[in-house]
Amino acid sequence: MVSTVAQSLLAWYAKHARDLPWRRQRDPYAVWVSEVMLQQTRVETVIPYYSRWMERFPTVEALAAASRDEVLGTWEGLGYYRRAHNLHQAAHMLVTEYGGKLPGEVDKLRRLPGIGPYTAAAIAAIAFNRDVVALDGNLRRVISRLIDLPIDPRSPEGESQLRSWALGELPSGRSSTFNQALMDLGAMVCVPRIPDCVTCPLAQFCLAFQRDVQDARPVRTQRRPIPHITAAAAVLRRGEQVFIGRRPEGVLLGGLWEFPGGRLEPGESLETCLRREIGEELSVEVEVSAKLGIFNHTYTHFHVTVHAFECELKGEEPQALEHSEVRWVSPENLEEYPMGKVDRAIARTILEHAGRPSVSG
DNA sequence: AAAGCGTGGGC
DNA sequence: TGCCCAAGCTT
Numbered sequence: 615m616v617s618t619v620a621q622s623l624l625a626w627y628a629k630h631a632r633d634l635p636w637r638r639q640r641d642p643y644a645v646w647v648s649e650v651m652l653q654q655t656r657v658e659t660v661i662p663y664y665s666r667w668m669e670r671f672p673t674v675e676a677l678a679a680a681s682r683d684e685v686l687g688t689w690e691g692l693g694y695y696r697r698a699h700n701l702h703q704a705a706h707m708l709v710t711e712y713g714g715k716l717p718g719e720v721d722k723l724r725r726l727p728g729i730g731p732y733t734a735a736a737i738a739a740i741a742f743n744r745d746v747v748a749l750d751g752n753l754r755r756v757i758s759r760l761i762d763l764p765i766d767p768r769s770p771e772g773e774s775q776l777r778s779w780a781l782g783e784l785p786s787g788r789s790s791t792f793n794q795a796l797m798d799l800g801a802m803v804c805v806p807r808i809p810d811c812v813t814c815p816l817a818q819f820c821l822a823f824q825r826d827v828q829d830a831r832p833v834r835t836q837r838r839p840i841p842h843i844t845a846a847a848a849v850l851r852r853g854e855q856v857f858i859g860r861r862p863e864g865v866l867l868g869g870l871w872e873f874p875g876g877r878l879e880p881g882e883s884l885e886t887c888l889r890r891e892i893g894e895e896l897s898v899e900v901e902v903s904a905k906l907g908i909f910n911h912t913y914t915h916f917h918v919t920v921h922a923f924e925c926e927l928k929g930e931e932p933q934a935l936e937h938s939e940v941r942w943v944s945p946e947n948l949e950e951y952p953m954g955k956v957d958r959a960i961a962r963t964i965l966e967h968a969g970r971p972s973v974s975g
Numbered sequence: 976a977a978a979g980c981g982t983g984g985g986c
Numbered sequence: 987t988g989c990c991c992a993a994g995c996t997t
Contacts, residue, residue: 648993649993650993650994651993652992652993652994653992653993653994653995654980654981654982654991654992654993654994654995655981655982655983655992655993656982656983656984656991656992656993657992657993658983658984659982659983659984659992660993691981691982691983692981692982693980693981693982693983694980694981694982694994694995695980695981696980696995696996697980697994697995700995727995727996728994728995728996729995730994730995730996731994731995732993732994732995733993733994733995736993748993750993750994751991751992751993751994752992752993753993797993800993801992801993806990806991806992807985807986807990807991834990837989837990838978864996865979865980866979866980866981867980867981868980911981911982912981912982913979913980913981913982914979914980914981914982915978915979915980954981954982955981955982976997977997978996978997979995979996979997980994980995980996982992983991983992984990984991984992985989985990985991986987986988986989986990
């Protein structure tokens with residue numbers, strides 16, 4: 615028995631489903647890659663990354679065989695770099711434990727790094743058509759409005775109400791379509807701001823619409839203000855080469871390469887900061903010379919202003935005290951080393967100073 | 976269980 | 987401009 619809600623939803627989806635690259639086949643690997651890329655990331659942003667990724671790593675085996683820098687380099691710019699690291703790790707596990715095939719069971723999927731409750735359910739539903747609910751931001755918003763949920767949809771109680779509603783409406787054996795239809799409805803009609811209730815196929819079932827409180831659903835939780843910090847970075851030179859280090863795993867921008875440096879402490883000058891940081895990280899003394907530039911950036915939970923300086927080494931060789939790996943590289947080769955936004959901007963500036971225009975803006 | 980973890984786009 | 991958001995996971 616298919617509920618009226620499901621009937622209306624699936625009829626709408628039959629006409630309006632988005633044509634997305636990862637929907638053109640039902641390869642579990644492709645579904646997995648797309649789901650991980652889509653975590654906290656817009657569809658339009660993901661599409662070009664997804665295409666490049668599937669070209670370079672078309673199978674679990676190809677991904678497992680790739681180098682860390684190939685993987686991170688393909689991911690560069692997408693953010694939340696632990697996702698790429700986890701994808702790589704999970705590919706190794708899949709090759710050794712599952713013959714390179716993704717399992718279709720939620721509990722087995724959950725054991726792979728980077729696969730949480732949502733992604734496990736999404737793969738099980740979309741790729742294997744299992745009768746499970748993949749509760750993402752879209753479904754939380756759509757269902758919060760349908761049932762006029764007056765509490766935080768991420769709280770245990772809110773989550774439980776959303777899930778039991780969805781399970782009750784889910785047409786058995788059509789889970790793949792049902793879940794994706796709710797996501798598309800959330801992405802195109804039941805959008806966060808100014809939902810298009812006039813064209814919504816579920817308006818007749820929507821309690822928030824009937825009560826005209828759709829703008830107040832889902833209920834929002836408060837966020838904390840984010841601080842602003844100042845930092846200094848050093849471009850150490852040895853002849854034509856410059857110094858970079860790889861950030862350790864599990865920290866901000868883990869696994870990516872960077873120019874050494876760090877956060878300015880209260881009352882400290884930029885020069886003192888840089889000499890202190892280089893001493894702590896690399897156990898060498900430097901002389902701070904020309905300023906290369908000032909770079910602003912916003913991360914998830916703080917803003918930063920980075921002052922980059924050319925620095926001269928006094929004799930000794932830098933030690934990798936806080937980096938997992940360090941290297942002297944020619945500026946024209948910097949591109950091969952995956953970096954976050956700020957360090958990539960510094961790298962481009964170095965190239966410009968060397969009289970080579972950056973590749974793109 | 977609250978906080979850390981990127982980036983780009985819309986208004 | 988500054989803030990909010992966009993298919994979450996981990997500790």
